[in-house]
Amino acid sequence: MDHPMTATDTTAACPAHMDPSEWDARVTLAACYRMVAKLGLDDLIYNHISCRVPGHEDQFLINPYGLLFSEMTASSLVKIDIEGRKLQETPYEVNLAAFVIHAALHKTSHDAVCVLHTHSDASVAVSGQEQGLLPLSQFAMRFYNRQAFHDYEGVAIDLDEQQRLVRDLGPHKVMLMRNHGILTVGRTPGEAFMLLYYFERAAKIQLAMQAACASGVKLVMPPHEVCEHAARQFWELKGDILVPGEREWPALMRQLDREDPSYRQ
Template structure:
């Protein structure tokens, strides 16, 4: 594998965060969950409370590298030399969440097809599969207010997210929050899988096949198993992320540049 040395201007911790975040962008693109140059994933700069890294506006997710990520603060100010700008909506959404929680280290927002489709359904993601059980009673909802460029919307974004790991932005997309890039990515992955299954089941239901929804107590039990890490269950990404990184290094190592 080609070696990509750490630039001297970055600390070891910041560079590790940059590499992990760039990997998340590439993985989202590989799954086809990106939206050209739009959507965004951010990562808090280690050791800070008011700085985060985000994608340069104008690059595809598949082009993003560790060194191209833009460092901004929660006031929307770019705080290092760069040739790039930052999407206004990216600042509004991500700064709001980073400011609201000390554990919101990585914030991911996409317009992925299946998640967006269920965002327009009254109950959002239904407990129709084991993938979906992780999110049972653990999804927030934020009504569509137009393109998210109004900073007044930040308060409502935070209030509607609450303590949930995932929020459906109605008629818009999905937002996931993780302690790591791996966690935020895996929450998107599992939610999108669950949303696709839901749409397939609903299509079958439309042609006369009834839906089977497990009892509330069973759904809640399954959700608690996931979030309380019962058995051999780990935090999302803790087991999957290293394997995904190894795979990315084999096929697309340029994200480390």
Template sequence: MASTSRPLEVAIAPLSEAELRVQLAACYRLVAHFGMDDLIYNHISVRLPGPEHHFLINPYGLLFSEINASSFVKIDLDGNKIGKSDHPVNRAGFVIHSAIHSGREDAICVLHTHSEAATAISALEDGLLPVSQFAMRYMGHMGLHDYEGVAIDTDERQRLIDDIGPHNVLVLRNHGVLTVGRTIPEAFILMYYFEKAARVQLMAQSAASAGSRLALPKTEVSEKAARQFHDHHGDILAPGSREWPAFIRLLDRLDPSYRD
């Protein structure tokens, strides 16, 4: 029986700033919990409701595991702080995140990591391959941005916008990966499974270097699987919509201080 496709554009209820702060803090804690953080570096940002295009970003100097809902610095697209904060904002974080937030109206959450597996994949000429089902959702749905040095020059912003295009994943060559979500849970799940796909690929390639052979599916099969994920065939939902409540239960058991 032919699978049915669900429309990509689904109604997403807007959240208040207070609700977004709690979700964003949860996202930081989850990235740390799953080992995808990089000390005090990397960033997850969320655009706040309203026409001002203000967004929240982490204070420069805190570990992801320390962040809570009241930690964030509110800034505008020019990097100016909105309200009082004693914390600075990382320059590269401002450049990368302000680019995507300004260039993509649907970019409510932007998540950037330097996780080991994703960074290793970013350094491979062929990038992420359809080695596993984890990787299939990204086939044909990734942008690629060449390394230009530490992202502290504002003129790189337009190239970041151009390179991500309509996609929700941007591979940053020799640097890491960036995901975009219409919600915070969506951006997190896209990052979580990119990292998982990257780890599986590196393990398979390591085995292949010892004499085994990679068994890659036919192109048409990879394309079919990508459509199933991207168009929400069957009971596949938007990334994060089904998983997020379980993650919140996990965090509340481990350390509910992210809510403070």
């Protein structure tokens, strides 16, 4: 297994023994890790992003436990099945909580191709608020009445929590794990990443507005009808709105390639 590369490395071709579709998934997932780190939304070696192996509903790729998000490369990702068994030779283990959370969603939802979980600061702060994210900005409107909640049960290492994670997420693509973090689900790593990005922006704005309330500022909350209209515009792809990541993600990968393409190794 290759180890994390330095910024001087160039891109690598698909290994001869690997299906090109799996290699493409590895490259995109490694890029997702790098982007989360680039924006400071990671948590050292903790947190996790997984991606289903193309053509294999029961297999997914996830980070090796012990590497920073900024070190992640296509070849360093670990392939496991939904029972937690490693399907490749690697000196690394997989975080138990990562397996519990990600396997639960991959094995129950065909659309859960990529599952992303972070402890990003603003999202954690909002997760401890009773109503979660409030419709205080256009960023937040995407999630109006479209955020799920999962109560804190301690570190997610108990298998029986899986059924409650699945139940609480329901049809949503974003879930606040109370007093813990955020989870997003996408049909691509790009979609999962952009949902995290927009939610985190909205959460930061909410916290700033709430802080201003201490000096007597009154918040303006748009009426329900307007919030629902805006949410439907986002989710029903009105006008020139596309699926999150469809337009943004290629640009972000180009940015990574200009700055440090070593994630492709």
